[in-house]
Amino acid sequence: MKDLKAESNLEKVLRAGHFALTGECGPPKGANVAHLKEKIAHLKGVVDSVNITDNQTAVVRMSSWAASTILIQEGLEPNFQMVCRDRNRLAIQSDILGVYAMGVRNMLCLSGDHQTFGNHPQAKNVYDIDSMQLISLVKKMRDEGKFMNDEDIDVAPKLFIGAASNPFADPFEFRVYRLAMKIQAGADFIQTQCIYNMEKFRNFMKMAVDMGLHEKVYILAGVTPMKSVGMAQYMAKSVPGMDVPESLIKRLRGAGKGKVAEEGIQFALEQMQEFKEMKGIAGVHLMAIEWEHKVPEIAERAGLLPRPKVE
Amino acid sequence: MRLSYPSSVKVIQVPCTGRVDIIHLLKAIEDGADGVYVAGCLEGECHYLSGNLKAKKRVQYVKNVLKEIGMEPERVEMFNLSAGEGPRFAEIAREMAERIKKLGPSPVNMKKAA
Amino acid sequence: MIIADRKPLEEILQMVKDSNKILILGCKGCVTVCNVGGMKEVGVLSSILKIARKKEGRPLKVDEKTIERQCDPEYIAQVKEIVDKYDAVISMACGVGPQFLSEAYPTQRFFPAVNTTSFGGATSHGVWSERCAGCGTCVIHLYDGMCPIARCSKSIMHGPCGGSARGKCEISKEVDCIWDMIVKKKMEKGRLEDLIQMKPTKDWRTARDGGPRKSVREELVQ
Secondary structure: OOOOOOOOHHHHHHHOOOOEEEEEEOOOOOOOHHHHHHHHHOOOOOOOEEEEOOOHHHOOOOOHHHHHHHHHHOOOOEEEEEEOOOOOHHHHHHHHHHHHHOOOOEEEEEOOOOHHHOOOOOOOOOOOOOHHHHHHHHHHHHHHOEOOOOOEOOOOOOOEEEEEEOOOOOOHHHHHHHHHHHHHHOOOEEEEEEOOOHHHHHHHHHHHHHOOHHHOOEEEEEEOOOOOHHHHHHHHHHOOOOOOOHHHHHHHHHOOOOOHHHHHHHHHHHHHHHHHHOOOEEEEEEOOOOOHHHHHHHHHHOOOOOOOOOO | OOOOOOOOOOOOOOOOHHHOOHHHHHHHHHOOOOOEEEEEOOOOOOOOOOHHHHHHHHHHHHHHHHHHOOOOHHHEEEEEOOOOOHHHHHHHHHHHHHHHHHHOOOHHHHHHHO | OEEEEEOOHHHHHHHOOOOOEEEEEEEOOHHHHOOOOOHHHHHHHHHHHHHHHHHHOOOOEEEEEEEOOOOOHHHHHHHOOOHHHOOEEEEOOOOHHHHHHHHHOOOOOEEEOEEEEEEEEEEEOOEEEEEEOOOOOOOHHHHOOOOHHHHOOOOOOOOOOOOOEOOEOOOOOOOEOHHHHHHHHHHHHOOHHHHHOOOOOOOHHHOHHHOOOOOOOOOOOO
16 A cells, blocks of 8 residues: 555555444553553454543643554554643654654644633643644644744654544534544544434535535444433533434433443444445444443444454 | 601602612711612512613622621611502511611621710 | 723722721723713712722722813823822723823822723613723724624634534623624625625734734824
């Protein structure tokens, strides 16, 4: 396979035309390496690569780059996430070189949840550059071998660039343009926010396909299985940019006591089946947060195992 | 109407309670009043349209200030009644006088006495 | 104008706890406009402090004065004769006032009675909202008269982020998402292409990040 940008497993799988499956793991709230290794063990061989979050929801956790290198040591491939909230351009470029040196090959460029959400709301806000500029920066470092200030980089980081897309945030009509901008800036792959409103997502994908965006970037649809009615209600009410239809909450409630989690998985499996056949979707990003041990089962039932091995 | 109300209540007449400002309420407390209340028209019936609503907000402001400095916010109050309600006027006067009696002399005064 | 909010009374009382005679100095500039430090507010604070101290049995003598501004040496000079007659002086001006006073009168202690917050204007009676962050490189014309640096919680230049919901910022339903407003206006005016172009990263040197700033008018310097 030639002309690969980063030669990561994820890139190879997508390039070869396979339906990709990525997972996610939040680093521990401490230097608890044992716990991290335990969680990721469930994902080994089950997904093509694993997102490692960066102080997700502005709660301090082990740094994304450190957890990513632990993943590499354990034989998995990380999708290193970096948010713009906590770092200025010096630290950003420095960390990009660092993670590449440690073996990271996939990177997601995100804005980051505002620190008021998290456990250190008093912190100073950085946001030196935004996620769009970060994507553009990584591309410049990779393809031109230059720092932001146009100085040469002695060994350029070759990273497969990812970005997030939220079809459910407002204004809806603009979301597909923003996706187009991220592609223009240099995104190689996109992971969407977790999807529950399938109708709205189909509309979004139709607009994206009409604009030909699916031919310029690999789009992975976000799936998070609902574990309980409480979880569904919380996400519907308290997570900005999340769209959980009432019909889903009703369906979960109707499953009966003790059977809600299974119903949630059923819904996720139905979604994954539709995504396999949906035009423009190159894979699924499965975010079974704190439910990593369920991922092998879900992947199996979705017919996505074994994962392809591409040279 | 010649209804009686406690002699401890001193009445200051204004054309509209909208004329009463925060500083007036504070000065009353500062100069030793154990309590001060504003009696304005019923809401929606202010002759000057919203004077009594402004007064209400100012009374609330002073209540908050009193709370902040450790004094009882109940020493300041807003009441609404119509100009024709003589008995209600007397009732309010008695109610407030009773309230202040229970609260005791203003802390501003107590130290003076000591 | 500069917007400020009065400090909690407990904090102000703490500042003057060792004083028996103070001056409260108001300002007829911005703090008068946002009703926090003008003549009226000086009178109110004076009365409050007197009540609180009477309550403690340690009366406080308070003088009141309001000058035109506290950000010009000519006005600061107006209090020269009286400033040292007090144990302490409370300034109700924005953060500039107490500093100018301290510089001019090094033998006196000046305390800020307000917390200065931002540059903004009145959005409705009694409400003042931030509009400008003083970044030093104004580009609001690129965003149809709206500033994302000051009004987007993340100062994003290619918004909105994924947290924008129903026109509100992810941090609070009380905060409008400025990017929602920018996008809607651009769409309405048929200027969406303006937003799709990549903007270069911001040069923060002209903002406070570059260090304390100074503006010089060469044509006026004597």
